[in-house]
Amino acid sequence: MFPIRDHNPSGRTPYVTVILIAINVAVFLSYWLTLPSDWALNRFFLAWGLVPEQLMQGRGAETILTSMFLHAGWLHILGNMLFLWIYGDNLEDEMGHGGFLAFYLLSGLAAALAQVAMDPVSPIPMVGASGAIAGVMGGYLLLFPRARVDVLFIFVIFFRIFAIPAWLVLGVWFMLQLFSGLVVPADMGGVAYWAHAGGFAGGLILALPAFLRRGGRAYWQRTQGHPPHPETEYPLSRSNIPRVPRR
Numbered sequence: 642m643f644p645i646r647d648h649n650p651s652g653r654t655p656y657v658t659v660i661l662i663a664i665n666v667a668v669f670l671s672y673w674l675t676l677p678s679d680w681a682l683n684r685f686f687l688a689w690g691l692v693p694e695q696l697m698q699g700r701g702a703e704t705i706l707t708s709m710f711l712h713a714g715w716l717h718i719l720g721n722m723l724f725l726w727i728y729g730d731n732l733e734d735e736m737g738h739g740g741f742l743a744f745y746l747l748s749g750l751a752a753a754l755a756q757v758a759m760d761p762v763s764p765i766p767m768v769g770a771s772g773a774i775a776g777v778m779g780g781y782l783l784l785f786p787r788a789r790v791d792v793l794f795i796f797v798i799f800f801r802i803f804a805i806p807a808w809l810v811l812g813v814w815f816m817l818q819l820f821s822g823l824v825v826p827a828d829m830g831g832v833a834y835w836a837h838a839g840g841f842a843g844g845l846i847l848a849l850p851a852f853l854r855r856g857g858r859a860y861w862q863r864t865q866g867h868p869p870h871p872e873t874e875y876p877l878s879r880s881n882i883p884r885v886p887r888r
Contacts, residue, residue, distance in 0.1 A: 647790045
């Protein structure tokens, strides 16, 4: 189950979203292609990733920011940047460029604090933009709960794309983070589930001013939870192979 695009076009060029993606990719390539060994990579993450144990001792406050731009592998960064591209442009459209940048960074802060609060003695560095992007997803859910999101389902050899309401895609994702945070031991799995959940909840709260400025529940009633403009359609093209009917 993998979101690949939404049907929610933006009315302006999402400069901040594009710049954030570019910075994340540039930072990733700068160390992934140059550090000579896994040992050097681990030392790099210990220096610039967020280590809850160190933060609780009053050290490494700057890593709350630097950790948001580090990723642990190709799948990590590609998945995060895809999610940021799908959901970020619409929030930037609603909040403005500066407002969206502040929203993104504050969501990352909420994610970091949530992870530290739930596992304060962890010596494992936390890296990735996932927490901040989870905040973007939370804000998206509040403003566009019924926007359609195309999700690719893969089951063994069967795969198909379905258009699903955002409230279902994002709601299921959030519940999975909460469930995983509760049942998966903190030192297993390599995923900061509480950062995801904290970022998502933080994004919901941080998006409230934008939601209320548009009328709150009256905005939902006016748009019925859909994007406040015509949705993008992705019609399925028909095959050029001629159909031969059975005789």
